Amino acid sequence: MLITPGLIIILAVILLGGLLIAGCKSETESSTAPKSYVSHLDWSKDAIIYEVNVRQFTPEGTFEAFRKHLPRIKELGVDIIWLMPIHPIGEKNRKGSLGSYYSVQDYTGVNPEFGNMDDLKALVDEAHKLGMYVILDWVANHTAWDNAWIEEHPEWYAKDENGAMIAPFDWTDVAKLNFExxxxxxxxxxxxxxxxxxxxxxxxxxxxxxxxPLEFWDRARKELDQVKPVFMLAEAEEVDHHFHAFDMSYAWELHHIMNSIARGEKNANDLAAYFVKNDQRFPEDAYRMCFITNHDENSWNGTEFERMGNAV
Structure with a gap:
C-alpha cells in the first residue's frame, strides 16, 4: 500500500484540546501486499479524525460544552470524532490528582466530570446530524484497581507466580486482564x-x-458488526490487525521519519523508502493513520512545534 508523497498533507493540529489526524491511504496497488478481509464503511475512506480530550477542550470540560463546538469542527473538514476514554477514572493507586483516563473503573459508566449518558447521546446525535461520526477510546488490556471486576472476578486478571495481580509495564495504576x-x-x-x-x-x-490477543479483536469485530457496522482503529502497527479486525492502524514509523526530517537527520529518500516498504507490508486497502502529534506525543515528547519547529 503506497502512500504517494504528494498526498502527505498531514492534518494534525492542536486546537483547544482537540487533534486533527489524517487517515492516509494508498493510491497505487501492490502485487505483493497481503489481502485484508475487513469491509470498510464508505464514510471512513480518506477520513479526517479529530481527537478530543473532553476535560481540556472547554473551560467546563463537559460533553455539553464540547457539543457547541461541533459546527466549527465540521467546518475544519473533520469526518470522525475520537473521544478519549469517557469512563469513570479509578481512585485506587491513582497517578496524580486527576488520574489517567486509561484507568477504567467501569466499562459501562460515564465519567461524571463530563456529564451523563444523555449528554453523550446528545453529542453523538448532533455529530451525526452534521455528517460526522463518533468513536470511543477503548482500553481492553487493563482496568483500574477498583474496577468491580477485581473483586467479583479475580480470575479475569493476569497474575504472577505468587498469584498476585500484576500491572502492565510500569503502569501501576492499572491491573492487567487475563485474555485466556x-x-x-x-x-x-x-x-x-x-x-x-x-x-x-x-x-x-x-x-x-x-x-x-489478535483472535479477541477478530471475534470482537465480527460480533460488533452484527450489531452495527463499525470503524475500528488500532493503536498498533501490526499488519495482522488489518486482516479481520481493524480498518486503520497507526503509522508510527512515518511519524518518526517526519520528526527526523524536521530535525535535518533524514530526507526525502528515507520517506520514499518508507513508502515502498509500507506498500509491500500492508494490504493495499488498509488504512494507515498519519499524524504529526497525538495526546501521547504531546505529553511525553513535546508539541509538534517543539519537536518539528518551523517544519510544521
Missing part, C-alpha cells in the same frame, strides 16, 4: 456492544491493541 479467560472476553465484548446500542457510537480506537 473466556468469560472475561465475552464480558468485554458485551461492554463494547453496550455503547453502540445505548449511545449509537460508530466504533472504537483501541488502546495498546498489540497487547491484546
Amino acid at each position: 479467560n473466556e468469560e472475561m472476553r465475552a464480558a468485554m465484548i458485551e461492554a463494547l456492544k453496550y455503547w453502540i446500542v445505548e449511545a449509537d457510537v460508530d466504533g472504537y480506537r483501541c488502546d495498546v491493541a498489540g497487547e491484546v
Whole structure:
C-alpha cells in the first residue's frame, strides 16, 4: 500500500484540546501486499479524525460544552470524532490528582466530570446530524484497581507466580486482564456492544491493541458488526490487525521519519523508502493513520512545534 508523497498533507493540529489526524491511504496497488478481509464503511475512506480530550477542550470540560463546538469542527473538514476514554477514572493507586483516563473503573459508566449518558447521546446525535461520526477510546488490556471486576472476578486478571495481580509495564495504576479467560472476553465484548446500542457510537480506537490477543479483536469485530457496522482503529502497527479486525492502524514509523526530517537527520529518500516498504507490508486497502502529534506525543515528547519547529 503506497502512500504517494504528494498526498502527505498531514492534518494534525492542536486546537483547544482537540487533534486533527489524517487517515492516509494508498493510491497505487501492490502485487505483493497481503489481502485484508475487513469491509470498510464508505464514510471512513480518506477520513479526517479529530481527537478530543473532553476535560481540556472547554473551560467546563463537559460533553455539553464540547457539543457547541461541533459546527466549527465540521467546518475544519473533520469526518470522525475520537473521544478519549469517557469512563469513570479509578481512585485506587491513582497517578496524580486527576488520574489517567486509561484507568477504567467501569466499562459501562460515564465519567461524571463530563456529564451523563444523555449528554453523550446528545453529542453523538448532533455529530451525526452534521455528517460526522463518533468513536470511543477503548482500553481492553487493563482496568483500574477498583474496577468491580477485581473483586467479583479475580480470575479475569493476569497474575504472577505468587498469584498476585500484576500491572502492565510500569503502569501501576492499572491491573492487567487475563485474555485466556473466556468469560472475561465475552464480558468485554458485551461492554463494547453496550455503547453502540445505548449511545449509537460508530466504533472504537483501541488502546495498546498489540497487547491484546489478535483472535479477541477478530471475534470482537465480527460480533460488533452484527450489531452495527463499525470503524475500528488500532493503536498498533501490526499488519495482522488489518486482516479481520481493524480498518486503520497507526503509522508510527512515518511519524518518526517526519520528526527526523524536521530535525535535518533524514530526507526525502528515507520517506520514499518508507513508502515502498509500507506498500509491500500492508494490504493495499488498509488504512494507515498519519499524524504529526497525538495526546501521547504531546505529553511525553513535546508539541509538534517543539519537536518539528518551523517544519510544521
